[in-house]
Amino acid sequence: MKREFDFLVIGTGVAGLTFAIKVAGHGKVAVVSKSQLAHTNTALAQGGIAAVIYKPDNFEKHIEDTYIAGDRFSRKEVVRIVVEEAPERIQELINWGTQFDKNQTGQYDLAREGGHSEKRILHHKDNTGWEIQRTLIDRVKTHPNITIFEKHFAVELITQHHLGKEVRRSDNDIDCFGAYILNLENSTVDTFLAKKTMIATGGSGNLYQTTTNPLIATGDGVAMVYRAKGIVENMEFVQFHPTSLYNPTERPSFLITEAMRGFGAILRNQQGEEFMNKYDPRGCLAPRDIVARAIDHELKVTGDDFVYLDCRHLDEFALKDHFPNIATKCLSLGIDIAKDLIPVVPAAHYQCGGVKVDLNGETHIHHLYASGEVASTGLHGANRLASNSLSEAVVFSHRAALHAISCFKEQPICNSIPEWNFEGTTLPEEMVLITQNYKETQMIMSNYVGIVRSNLRLERALNRLEIIFNETDTLYKKSTLSQQLCELRNLINVGYLIIKSAKNRKESLGLHYNIDYPPVKESK
Secondary structure (H helix, E strand, C coil): CCEEEEEECCCCHHHHHHHHHHHCCCEEEEECCCCCCCCCEEEECCCCCCCCCCCCCCCCHHHHHHHHHHHCCHHHHHHHHHHHHHHHHHHHHHHHHCCEEEEECECCCEEEEEEEEECEECCCCCCCHHHHHHHHHHHHHHHCEEEEEEEEEEEECCCCCCCCCCCCCCCCCCEECCCEEEECCCCCEEEEEEEEEECCCCCHHHHCCCCCCCCCCCHHHHHHHHHHCCCCEECEEEEEEEEEEECCCCCCCEEEHHHHHHHCCCEEECCCCCCCCCCCHHHHHCHHHHHHHHHHHHHHHHHCCCCEEEECCCCCHHHHHHHHHHHHHHHCCCCCCCCCCEEEEEEEEECCCCEEEECCEEEEEECEEECCHHHHHHHHCCCCCCCCHHHHHHHHHHHHHHHHHHHHHHHHCCCCCCCCCCCCCCCCCCHHHHHHHHHHHHHHHHHHCCCCEEHHHHHHHHHHHHHHHHHHHHHHECCCCCCCCCCCCHHHHHHHHHHHHHHCCCCCCCEEEEECCCCCCCCC
């Protein structure tokens, strides 16, 4: 079935829904989720959203903090744009109904996280992302121009390559006409045609065995754009959150927000030693790449499986009032966060590279935009500063919406796109072929392309992943589509991009730490 829209939005986190709301007043919008509207990385964001709100904070401080955290690899122009435009975009969220915590004087109760020189994190308890997600879902569901497609999986972007003949003039002249979308309830593939398409599919944390990301974070957007011959960059910069709750039976890992360290919690090894000052003068408030490597080193030296986060010295009422969900989760495992040490371990958390976009959020492929974690705007550089991601998403989705609105009427719907071809495909004989390759991919990435890397590990990872790629590609070509098969294919594509980017980076920079290229001195 062919469906026609002015705007197609793939992904329903803060980036996708913000864009959808802004363009909906100008045309028909399709919002596609492979799960449900609320099942996103945004909804799991605990810490908050960063912006300059009160003095003595100012734009220059936030810009410098972002640039330092990114190992001075960020694009200065982009950093300034996001920092200076974030307050207005956040005020828009507030006007739409988002509620951030205030103190007794009525001012916003700003928090501080690692890498920030001032308190500038707006938050709603320890479930800020869900509060923003709730607000956006309420608006999307009530807008007459928005049609929601839950349990619909974007399989491929539609470009000239699907017209049956070569019509593009070069790799610099590719158009996006929409996407092929798999209906997960009846296994049919519909052709969604659109004048403008927004990719907001989030990250790829499930490449790793331990991740804070929901199970849907399988790198779908990056893989689709890569296969469509778009530009993907800086994929070697995978951020591991230093503190996920150590609970080996649970996946994804439960996040212990960095805001707890901003609140005063201390990292200790199992010998009770406060170890972070050995690695950085900022101690527990150093940027995430430094803290994650420090914990990784402590675990390798001691042979332990986890370190501790210590909140026992903090005011019990204030602690549990600020972090009620963390307190409840830990208590379910017999841990009282005010009286007991919290076992924590690093986990794959955020993809700092991604689909390259310009200042309007448009990709190398015409009429295709990207925003949120899937996009590489240049803000994060080699390492994301805590709580900058939500700010980036609302700023770039706003910019993309303005650009798309200004020119979508000039772009006709391409009606010559063929329907998806199922000819010659059958149901996979054994699902174990998919699930086993999925596990092997995660094992390869976790063992060889994690927090600390080497040339030998990267070479082994590439060789082993190539075997799995060939097996999966053969299976894909002869099998009917399923979510599991498509996700595996996407994860392998993204894993390949991370490994290739890491091999090409002949230095240690930010999140990419290669023992064969030790830094002259610790960054920052």
